[in-house]
Amino acid sequence: MPSHLFADPPAPHPPERGSVDALISQTRRLRVDVDAVRRDAAAGDDEDPQGRWQRALCDLAVHQLDDLGAQLGHLKAGLPAQASEAPAGRPPAASGTSLLCRVGSAEWNLLTDEAHWSDELYEIFGRAPGSGPLTLDELPSMLLPEDQGFLASMVTDCLVDGKPIDGEFRIRRTDGAVRTLHMMGEPVLDSDGCTASMWAVLRDVSALRSSRQAVHETQDTLRRQQHIARTEHRIAVELQESVLPPWRGSLLLPHGGPAALDLAAHYLPSASSELIGGDWYDALELPDGQTLLTVGDLTGHGVAATSAMAMLLGALRGMAVAGIAPGALMRHLNQLLEASAQPALGSAMCCRYDPVTRVLTWAQAGHPAPLLFRDGTGRLLTPPEGVLLGATSGAVYEQAEVQLRAGDLLVLHTDGISRRTATDDAGASRLLDLAPRFAEARSAQECVRLAVEEFGEAERENDACVLIARIAA
Numbered sequence: 001m002p003s004h005l006f007a008d009p010p011a012p013h014p015p016e017r018g019s020v021d022a023l024i025s026q027t028r029r030l031r032v033d034v035d036a037v038r039r040d041a042a043a044g045d046d047e048d049p050q051g052r053w054q055r056a057l058c059d060l061a062v063h064q065l066d067d068l069g070a071q072l073g074h075l076k077a078g079l080p081a082q083a084s085e086a087p088a089g090r091p092p093a094a095s096g097t098s099l100l101c102r103v104g105s106a107e108w109n110l111l112t113d114e115a116h117w118s119d120e121l122y123e124i125f126g127r128a129p130g131s132g133p134l135t136l137d138e139l140p141s142m143l144l145p146e147d148q149g150f151l152a153s154m155v156t157d158c159l160v161d162g163k164p165i166d167g168e169f170r171i172r173r174t175d176g177a178v179r180t181l182h183m184m185g186e187p188v189l190d191s192d193g194c195t196a197s198m199w200a201v202l203r204d205v206s207a208l209r210s211s212r213q214a215v216h217e218t219q220d221t222l223r224r225q226q227h228i229a230r231t232e233h234r235i236a237v238e239l240q241e242s243v244l245p246p247w248r249g250s251l252l253l254p255h256g257g258p259a260a261l262d263l264a265a266h267y268l269p270s271a272s273s274e275l276i277g278g279d280w281y282d283a284l285e286l287p288d289g290q291t292l293l294t295v296g297d298l299t300g301h302g303v304a305a306t307s308a309m310a311m312l313l314g315a316l317r318g319m320a321v322a323g324i325a326p327g328a329l330m331r332h333l334n335q336l337l338e339a340s341a342q343p344a345l346g347s348a349m350c351c352r353y354d355p356v357t358r359v360l361t362w363a364q365a366g367h368p369a370p371l372l373f374r375d376g377t378g379r380l381l382t383p384p385e386g387v388l389l390g391a392t393s394g395a396v397y398e399q400a401e402v403q404l405r406a407g408d409l410l411v412l413h414t415d416g417i418s419r420r421t422a423t424d425d426a427g428a429s430r431l432l433d434l435a436p437r438f439a440e441a442r443s444a445q446e447c448v449r450l451a452v453e454e455f456g457e458a459e460r461e462n463d464a465c466v467l468i469a470r471i472a473a
Contacts, residue, residue: 020076027072031065038062050222060211067208070102102204107188108136109197110159124181124204126173136198142171144178154183159195162187168205180206236276236306243310245282250445252472253283253291259355259406261291262470264444266452268417270463278305278346279414280313281465284320289355292320295467296348296367297414308344312336312389316350326350326363330386330397334365337390346389349412358404358471363397365389371431372402373409378435380428406473409438409447416462417455430454444470 038058041051104121108114117133125134125142134141136155140148147169157163165185172178185200244267251263265281278298286292294316298309315336319329329350337344347367353360362370362381366388369381384398404410417427434450441447447468455464 020072024069024072024076027065027069031062031069034058034061034065055218057215060208060215063208063211067102067203067205103201105199105201106133107197107199111196121202124179124202125171126175126177142173144170144172151183155198158185158187158198162189162195165198165200168209178206179204180209232303233276236301236303239303239306239310240276243306243313244280245284250443251283254285254289254355259358260472261293261353261355262444262472263293263468264448265465265467266448268452268455268464268466270416270461276306277301277416277463278309278344279416279463279465280309281412281467282313282317283467283469284317286320286323286352288323291353291355292317293351293353293410293412293467293469294320294349295412295414295465296346297416297462297465298344298346300344304342305344308337308340308342308346311340312346312348316348320350320352325399326352326361327384327397327399330363330365330389331395334389334391334395334397335393338393340390344390347415348389351410351412353404353469358406360402360404360410361399362402363399365395365397366391368413368415368428371411371413371428372404373411373435373438374405374407376435376439378409378411378432378438380432404471406471408471409444410469410471411447411451412467412469414464414466416464417451417466427455444468 035058038055038061041055041058102120102124104124105118106121107116109116113135115133115135117129119129121133122129127134140151143151150167151169154165154167158165165183168180168182170178170180182203182205183200185198187195188197188199190196245265253261253263261283263283265283267279267281270277278300279296281295282292283294284292294313296309296312298305298312300308312333316329316333319332324332330348333348337346347365349362349364349367349370351360351362351370360370362384363386364383365386367383367386369383371378372381381402382400384400386397387395411431413427413431415427417431431451431454434454437450438447441450447470448466451466451468455466
């Protein structure tokens, strides 16, 4: 046990018992609080890397507090007494039965070749006290082969050069369990300044190291997932920007002529800008002089949703240019989604506007109907029959027609414009409430600005699009 010749003299002012008791109480209270947080974290999704990392951090904090409690307990009790002789047949206590079992001490006398171990050290090694302590020459036999050289180097530096020991190694207990020990020790000098013995404290830090390893592993997993998510988000944004129409501000279609459409549109991101969905809007002048108006929304987020949206919008544009009517066009889009390698559901609306007759022909697939504003009031157009795209094979999509007038305003939008939850559907009514302000607006762009002011700050669950068309006089 510690010699009076130990290189470093004891502290002249040991801590008062009351202050140590207070620290022990604080550690216990903090341990209870951290354990409560750990239980809450454990209730999360096991597949979520963020949750696994949080649980690993909580486990590590608990083990560190347990370790701190053990050290404070030793500080309160004082140094352990020298190990007494125990009956040879007494089995070692189970490792980790108490916090104090995690710390043991030993002294190896170089002059007599004797060794003294504390009871706790026998328990750490899983060794019966009756079998006696291991000498410095015998100690490496308990270590894993790859750690034996490191221990030999530490002991040599301590005994020859007087360097303190501070390092970790792994042992294989007599029961086959592998434990990680942290060893701190110093040489004990005789009156001539020569090394007479070596004294050391060994701690079983297996649980602590295991928790730290779990933190590192879950943190690495979380970082990889975050990197993948950032990459996918960037790709989704780039794909979305490449597919949505390049025009910003106002657009007049068809170019020139009476009864043209004054157009403006806007994309509104979700409350979490990381969620890039499959919403789209588009306006296109067709070869026959008519104008295509469309908005839609595919389920899902990320690259899968934006790539499916790109496929669908490309097909929609091609069929519209080929002169396919809105109802038949929706039927073809439904067949396209059915045959897609990544099946999805989507809602969509397709309109053809004839500037000569001012007739709007439109079809929809499970999508909110257009809003028509006229003379300061607004109403929902009655939707023709049409189910969600991809919902069923052989679906029928009817068409509807509406006669428009000069000064009329059409508002097309996706259902995420105001939706905070899956059941919130107040977007249409809030848009209709804007009728008096729309009537005072001088352009479609100004109407879009009013809509964005109304919905732009909403905590939307999903992203959304709004497309406004005003019939020129």
